[in-house]
Amino acid sequence: MDLINESIQHYAEQHTSSEADLLKKIERDTHAKVMMPRMLSGHLQGRVLSMISHMIRPQRILEIGTYTGYSAVCLAEGLQEGGKLITIDINEELEDRVRDYFAASSYNNNIEYKIGNAVEVIPALNETFDLVFIDADKERYSVYFDLVIDKVRNGGFILADNVLWSGKVLDAKPDKDTRAILEFNKKIQDDPRVENVLLPIRDGIMLMRKVSL
Numbered sequence: 001m002d003l004i005n006e007s008i009q010h011y012a013e014q015h016t017s018s019e020a021d022l023l024k025k026i027e028r029d030t031h032a033k034v035m036m037p038r039m040l041s042g043h044l045q046g047r048v049l050s051m052i053s054h055m056i057r058p059q060r061i062l063e064i065g066t067y068t069g070y071s072a073v074c075l076a077e078g079l080q081e082g083g084k085l086i087t088i089d090i091n092e093e094l095e096d097r098v099r100d101y102f103a104a105s106s107y108n109n110n111i112e113y114k115i116g117n118a119v120e121v122i123p124a125l126n127e128t129f130d131l132v133f134i135d136a137d138k139e140r141y142s143v144y145f146d147l148v149i150d151k152v153r154n155g156g157f158i159l160a161d162n163v164l165w166s167g168k169v170l171d172a173k174p175d176k177d178t179r180a181i182l183e184f185n186k187k188i189q190d191d192p193r194v195e196n197v198l199l200p201i202r203d204g205i206m207l208m209r210k211v212s213l
């Protein structure tokens with residue numbers, strides 16, 4: 001289910017800054033040559049990610065779920081000079097394509113691309129993050145939150161994508177992935193370590209700010 005009326009979506013995109021040519025190319029290539037192109041953030045959400053990153057001006061960003069690199073480049077746009085974005089994906093088949101995109105971007109020296117299972121990669125990261133973007137397998141969203149929360153600085157931000165799951169969060173009989181998203185949304189709502197806003201943008205983005213207790 002498309003959550004936002006198609007004409008409104010089109011109008012919103014027409015009144016949103018254009019993305020860089022590289023991002024247009026990543027989106028075009030992904031639709032033409034890669035499985036499941038719907039996973040890519042796209043123009044409107046990409047500009048939201050870039051805008052949020054510019055507002056935070058992070059030194060360190062962690063992204064869980066690179067896919068074809070679209071959201072990583074958008075988030076990198078807001079990095080401080082000399083900042084670093086670490087992005088993790090388990091799918092090695094996309095590695096060469098994604099490395100070429102990062103090399104063609106202005107952020108190649110700022111992006112560390114790690115192939116592996118995020119559940120194993122995250123505990124080995126010895127970093128404090130200003131911004132984390134959770135966008136990998138939905139059944140592990142709560143696990144990812146638990147793995148990253150102590151690595152986020154007080155006042156830092158976490159974003160989680162697809163938290164409305166095409167509207168299936170309202171289903172009377174939710175399937176396995178939907179139940180995981182429902183559990184994640186409830187967990188965040190109940191967790192005193194974060195303040196949160198569920199933004200109904202595209203497929204839903206949970207925006208969280210870590211508060212000091």
Ligand SMILES: C[S@@+](CC[C@H](N)C(=O)[O-])C[C@H]1O[C@@H](n2cnc3c(N)ncnc32)[C@H](O)[C@@H]1O
Nearest residue numbers: 039040041065067071089090091117118136137
């Ligand atoms: C929705 S896509 C990410 C889309 C991307 N962030 C964007 O907006 O363009 C989800 C990605 O998570 C990856 N993924 C799934 N399980 C993972 C895991 N356990 N560790 C790391 N990456 C994983 C998949 O391979 C897939 O590329």
